[in-house]
Amino acid sequence: MIELLAALILFAAQDGDDGNPRDMAERTVAAAIEAHNAHDLEGFLATMAEDVSFLTLEGDVLVEGRDAVAEIWGRRFAERPELVAEILYRTVIGNRVIDDELLCLNGVDQPCVQLVAIYTVENDLIQTMHVIQPRGGN
Amino acid sequence: MLAAVSIAEQANSPAMAAERQLLAYNARDLDAFAACFAEDVQVYDHPGVLNLQGREAFRARYVERFKSEGLHAIAVHRAIVGSRVIDHERVWLDGPGNSDPIDLVVIYTVREGLISRVDFIKEEPSS
Numbered sequence: 001m002i003e004l005l006a007a008l009i010l011f012a013a014q015d016g017d018d019g020n021p022r023d024m025a026e027r028t029v030a031a032a033i034e035a036h037n038a039h040d041l042e043g044f045l046a047t048m049a050e051d052v053s054f055l056t057l058e059g060d061v062l063v064e065g066r067d068a069v070a071e072i073w074g075r076r077f078a079e080r081p082e083l084v085a086e087i088l089y090r091t092v093i094g095n096r097v098i099d100d101e102l103l104c105l106n107g108v109d110q111p112c113v114q115l116v117a118i119y120t121v122e123n124d125l126i127q128t129m130h131v132i133q134p135r136g137g138n
Numbered sequence: 139m140l141a142a143v144s145i146a147e148q149a150n151s152p153a154m155a156a157e158r159q160l161l162a163y164n165a166r167d168l169d170a171f172a173a174c175f176a177e178d179v180q181v182y183d184h185p186g187v188l189n190l191q192g193r194e195a196f197r198a199r200y201v202e203r204f205k206s207e208g209l210h211a212i213a214v215h216r217a218i219v220g221s222r223v224i225d226h227e228r229v230w231l232d233g234p235g236n237s238d239p240i241d242l243v244v245i246y247t248v249r250e251g252l253i254s255r256v257d258f259i260k261e262e263p264s265s
Contacts, residue, residue, distance in 0.1 A: 094261040
């Protein structure tokens, strides 16, 4: 009985280590948001592939490459000490994470913008983020 | 007058368009369903892979599916961002008692009360 239990625990642990794409994708995005909200640029960048891209739903490129992310968010973290993203709801479909979020540029007490971000995670790193913003699209 | 304008705006709102098509889907009413979409609707598999184009082609896609009496879909969560409605949907192709649910995210882009673009985010079949 104890052996069975041990085997089950081992199995569960292995399952967690290997992870399925769904759990890994969720963990990666959760780490990105946590680092973003801590204004931890290194931690934020560590969740992204070197050739990460941020795009509109139509596929127009907004930001390309981790270096560009470093430059933009480095400035943003410095200029907006209250910048925070609040996740309202999260869906995970395979290796995709879809966040319904409030982005508050000047803290939660100031007006925030609702947007939806779709992350595609490959090899534990964010490869693309498609963002749906209020004025985007047709 | 203002109230009438407001009601008309609501009827044309992105949320109403998404809701109307979900109701028609669950009623398996092909005409009402197709009527929710623009004639030149574009349907994509995320990210941006054009799957089909046009209301007629879209309608044809659902003829077989709507024959399943148990067909049922719910919006588990709905976000509205500008002209877009982002639904986390759960679909039972053969009824909640007879089939496992499929979870997906559907993004509806609405133009003048009609859905002009649909983006599906589905789990890719494991290779």
